[in-house]
Amino acid sequence: MLTNIKEGKLLKKNIVQIKDVVKRFGNVLALDHVSLEIPSGEFFSILGPSGCGKTTLLRLIAGFEIPDSGEIFLEDKMINSTPPYRRNVNTVFQNYALFPHMNIYDNVAFGLKLKGIGRAEIKERVMRSLDLVGLSGMGDRKPRQLSGGQQQRVALSRALVNEPPVLLLDEPLGALDLKLRRQMQVELKSLQKRLGITFIYVTHDQEEALTMSDRIAIMQTGKIEQMDIPPQIYERPRTEFVANFIGISNLFSGNLRNGNGKIYTLTTSDGFEIKATGEGIRPERNATVMVRPEKIQITPGEPKNMSHNINILQGKIEDMIYLGNVIQFIVKLKEQKLIVLEKNYDKTFEFKPDQDVFVSWDIYSTFVLSERVENERLFAQV
Amino acid sequence: MKDFLLRYKSWGKEGKAGFLISPAFLWLLLFFLIPLGIIFVYSFCERGNYGGVNWNFTFENYKQVLNPVYLKTILYSFWIAILNTVICLLIGYPMAYYISTRKSTVFKNILLILVILPFWTDFLVRTYAWLVILREGGLINTILLQMGIIQEPLKLLFTDLAVIIGLVYGYLPFMILPLYASIEKLDPSLIEAAYDLGANGFNVFWKVILPLTSPGIIAGSILVFVPTLGAYITPDLLGGAKVMMIGNLIQQQFLKVKNWPFGSSLSFIVLIIVLALLIIYIKFGEPEVEK
Ligand SMILES: Nc1ncnc2c1ncn2[C@@H]1O[C@H](COP(=O)(O)OP(=O)(O)O)[C@@H](O)[C@H]1O
Ligand SMILES: [Mg+2]
Numbered sequence: 001m002l003t004n005i006k007e008g009k010l011l012k013k014n015i016v017q018i019k020d021v022v023k024r025f026g027n028v029l030a031l032d033h034v035s036l037e038i039p040s041g042e043f044f045s046i047l048g049p050s051g052c053g054k055t056t057l058l059r060l061i062a063g064f065e066i067p068d069s070g071e072i073f074l075e076d077k078m079i080n081s082t083p084p085y086r087r088n089v090n091t092v093f094q095n096y097a098l099f100p101h102m103n104i105y106d107n108v109a110f111g112l113k114l115k116g117i118g119r120a121e122i123k124e125r126v127m128r129s130l131d132l133v134g135l136s137g138m139g140d141r142k143p144r145q146l147s148g149g150q151q152q153r154v155a156l157s158r159a160l161v162n163e164p165p166v167l168l169l170d171e172p173l174g175a176l177d178l179k180l181r182r183q184m185q186v187e188l189k190s191l192q193k194r195l196g197i198t199f200i201y202v203t204h205d206q207e208e209a210l211t212m213s214d215r216i217a218i219m220q221t222g223k224i225e226q227m228d229i230p231p232q233i234y235e236r237p238r239t240e241f242v243a244n245f246i247g248i249s250n251l252f253s254g255n256l257r258n259g260n261g262k263i264y265t266l267t268t269s270d271g272f273e274i275k276a277t278g279e280g281i282r283p284e285r286n287a288t289v290m291v292r293p294e295k296i297q298i299t300p301g302e303p304k305n306m307s308h309n310i311n312i313l314q315g316k317i318e319d320m321i322y323l324g325n326v327i328q329f330i331v332k333l334k335e336q337k338l339i340v341l342e343k344n345y346d347k348t349f350e351f352k353p354d355q356d357v358f359v360s361w362d363i364y365s366t367f368v369l370s371e372r373v374e375n376e377r378l379f380a381q382v
Numbered sequence: 383m384k385d386f387l388l389r390y391k392s393w394g395k396e397g398k399a400g401f402l403i404s405p406a407f408l409w410l411l412l413f414f415l416i417p418l419g420i421i422f423v424y425s426f427c428e429r430g431n432y433g434g435v436n437w438n439f440t441f442e443n444y445k446q447v448l449n450p451v452y453l454k455t456i457l458y459s460f461w462i463a464i465l466n467t468v469i470c471l472l473i474g475y476p477m478a479y480y481i482s483t484r485k486s487t488v489f490k491n492i493l494l495i496l497v498i499l500p501f502w503t504d505f506l507v508r509t510y511a512w513l514v515i516l517r518e519g520g521l522i523n524t525i526l527l528q529m530g531i532i533q534e535p536l537k538l539l540f541t542d543l544a545v546i547i548g549l550v551y552g553y554l555p556f557m558i559l560p561l562y563a564s565i566e567k568l569d570p571s572l573i574e575a576a577y578d579l580g581a582n583g584f585n586v587f588w589k590v591i592l593p594l595t596s597p598g599i600i601a602g603s604i605l606v607f608v609p610t611l612g613a614y615i616t617p618d619l620l621g622g623a624k625v626m627m628i629g630n631l632i633q634q635q636f637l638k639v640k641n642w643p644f645g646s647s648l649s650f651i652v653l654i655i656v657l658a659l660l661i662i663y664i665k666f667g668e669p670e671v672e673k
Contacts, residue, residue, distance in 0.1 A: 064574055084577040097575035101593045110589075111579035162579065 014073075015040040015165055015198050016061060021070030023056055030056040032222035033070070038200065038215075040165065043192050045201045045209040048219035049245070054202040055094075057219075058168050061200065063087045075165065085114075089166040090159035094174055096151045098143035104130070104154050105139035111162040129161035132191070149180045156188075166198045173208070181205075185212055206246050210234065218242050240288050240369050249290045250338050256368065258283035264368055270334035274311050278368035288369045293341040295365035298329055298351070303360045312360045313338075317353050331359055418653075425646035433640040443647035452631065452648070459627040462542075462617075463610040466549040470557040470606045471599065473550065478561035478598075482568075494562070497555050505552065509619050512548050513539065516620070540622030548616040553609065557602040564598025565591075600663065608656055628652055 016038040023031040030053045038044045046054045059065045060072060063084030072079050079087055090111070098107050108129055112122045130136050133153035143151055152172060159167055172188075173181045189212045192199045203209050209216050210230045217227040218241075226238045237243035240251065254268040264281065266274045266289050276289040291311075297303065303312060315338065319330040327348050329340040340359060342348050351357070425443050427435035446452065481493045500508060515521045516538040523535040538544055568591065576586045592599075614629030626634075628648060635645030 062574075062578060064577075083582075084574070085580045085582050089578075091575070091578045093571050093575060095569075095571055097569065097571040099572060099575070099590060099594075110576070110581075114580040114585060158579070 013040050014038060015075055016200065017071075017073035018057075018061075019071045019073070021057075021060060021067045021072065023053075023060060023065060023067050029222050031060070031067075034222070034224055035070075036217060036224065036227060038166075038198060040198055041196050043189065043199045043201065043212060043214045045203060045213035045216045046219060047203055047206060047209040047216050047245075050204060052219040053222045054204075054219060055170055058091070058170050058200065058202055061166070062089060062091050062168055088164055089168055090162050090164040092155050092159050092167065092169040092172045094170045094172065096143075096155040098151055098154055098158070100143055102142075103139060104135065104141050104143065104146070107143065107154060108139075108158045108161050110158065115162075125161055129157045132160065133157045149176055149184070152176060152184065156191075160191075160195070160197070164197065166200065168200050168202075170202045171204065172201075174203075174205075181208075188212065210246070218245060220245075234292075236367060237290065238370050240290075243290045243369060248293050248339055248341075250293060250296070251288050251290050251369075252336070253286065253288045256281070256283050256285055256287040256289075263363065264289075266368075268336070270336065272313055272333065274313075274366065275309075275363040276366035276368050277364055281368045281370070289366050290369055291361055291366045293328070293339040294326075296338070296340045296359050296361045298331065298340050298342055299358045299360065300351075300355070302358050309363050310360050311363055311366060312358055314356070314358055317351055317355045317357055320351060320353060331357065421646045421649050424643050425650050427643045429641045429643050431640075433636075433642055435642055440643075443643045444651075446644055447647060447651055455626050455631050456628055456651075459611055459629075462545065462549070462627060463607050465546060466553060466610045467557075467603050467607045469546065469550050470554050471603060474554055474557035474561055474602065475599075478558045478565055481558075482562050482566040497558050500551075500555065506615060508552070509548055509615055512544070512551065512620055516544050516547070539620065540624055542621070542625060544620040545617050545625050548620040549610055549613060552613075552616060553606045556605040556609070560601035560605065561595065561598040564595045564601075568594055604660070604663070611652060611656065 014037045016036075018034055018036050021031055021034045022029070032053075034053075034057065046057060048054055056065060060067055061074075063079070063082060066081060074087060074089065099110065102110070105126055108126045109122050112125060117125075126139070127136065130139060133156050135150060135153050135157065138146070138150070138154075143154065146154065152175075156172070173184050176184060185208055188199075201209075201212065210233070213230055215227065215229055216233050218225045218233065220241050226233060226242045228236070233242065234246055237246060237249070243249040243251065252266055252268050252272070252274050254266045254272075254274075257265045257267070259265045259275065262277050262279060264276050264278055264283060264287075266276055266287065268274065274289060281287070298317075303310070313333055315331040315333045317329055318332040318337065321328040321330075323341075325344055326341045327344055329342065329351070331338040331340055338359060424435050426439055426441070428438045428440055428442070430436050447456070477497075481490060481497075484490045484493070513520075517523075518535045518537070518539070520539070522538060523532075526532045527535065572590055572594065573586055576590045581589060611627075612629045613627060614633050617625045617627045617630055618633075632645050632648050632652075635641045635648065
């Protein structure tokens, strides 16, 4: 137990540091002043839409690209121009990139042979690594004789056998079907925990990122929009982009006034007043606030037990969508539509389309979103 | 009914397919197999006095091949063919690699067109051009003399070197094109994976790039080796009387010495050797790299 606590302290040390990195491809600004720090042993995910620069960031750490400016540190050493074969990281490629002319054993042994490790030890480590991913006995097969899922495991095993302190994974499960993907997610996560290796995991699947990661960086057009633990990313999206990218959000835009302390009041163009919370937000401007659909209650009459801490709006049910465990309502306010998710109680069925209803939610579930966050500030907050 | 279906199927298999390949087969029969048959029969006949053959069965022509004079020519031809293949590979591989790794498709295509551009002129004419370049008062000697690097003109023409230069020049495109095709197919992420696992440039080349492009190397080598073995224009024009390869020997036997049966046996032996090499390659050399 004591050693665990000690290790726990060691985990705090940053193994990868990226400082103000810029990378251009011709006119495309693939990475726009990106900074981040990853503590040793963390499962760190990079999440964002296609083309936002995730792969480029990973390739910079692996050494396949060199930053135009900024610095990359691995284990406290600046590695900007260290060639990939001298970096203590390994990559699991999106298309697996298994060597088709070698069998599985030789694929996995490739890195160890180059390090000049003795044959007996290579054999032992390869066997152990294949065992780890559940592929013992497959050593003689060629990559093309394996299924996609098995190839994925070989790619993982080929990287892990080198015992790198940092493993880079570029959408490693992207090519697998849903069921296999869910299964591999669980296995990957438990493997990472067991081995204590730092994972830098690129994905465009938000559910994957939320369920697996210790921390997530959300990227958009070369910038990191937000970097946080998964609940924080979901509960407190800092920008409109993050709010929309992760889960479903109801957004209200209007003029923002400061009420008292951390409570703000937003007046929408159709005249609703919505109270929201925020911290360090500049009032007296146009702003956007957001609330998640499952935080909203829908009632036929005005909700009783009214406190000041509740936003109440009047609207009309436009549509009801049956989703099994939940019912999704589309509620039309004056101009805006609101998405509401209600648990599937029997009384939920009493609602009918075109019915006039009240929607209400806690003002502490409503947040003022920032204008686009500058990287420097974001960095300071992490 | 089942019987009918079976018959219908087999008709579809043999009847239809046979019909489809028949023009190709006719072509092969007419221009390859029949002449080959004639050569084969000739090689077991006695020579006629003024060309042609006397129809008496004999093994003499094959025994004659073992005569050291002819054996030397055959071995020399193999040596030249191997040398040419190796040189073409050493020059062609970097060229093919350079072309196939260019990012701009336009530039790539321009380079490829430059590689096949010589084919737009007749091979004989191009070989004559080398005559002009290499001879005593030719381009190379003139330039070297003018620059004062040499005082006397070099003897370049009618040497082994001239033959090799001509052959490399002539067959290099046959090496580059299949190499280009297989390097182009190479997945760049495999190279990155090798780097990632700790391989430096040298190891990446020997352990990943070379084995994965071996189909191109083998195809290019066959395409260069086989025609070089039978080359006769290049050694004839650039080697003068000094250099003789099997092709020249065969040509000489048919057209000058008028010993058709011996020429035939020589042709047949070359054919058998080449065929044997190809069979060995197909049987044992086929690398398992196709995905
Ligand atoms: N080698 C390259 N040459 C030119 N543009 C590139 C190159 N690599 C990436 N890009 C561009 O940089 C941007 C980020 O790409 P990438 O990092 O692959 O995004 P992601 O992995 O998030 O989908 C894209 O606009 C892409 O077109
Ligand atoms: Mg990508």
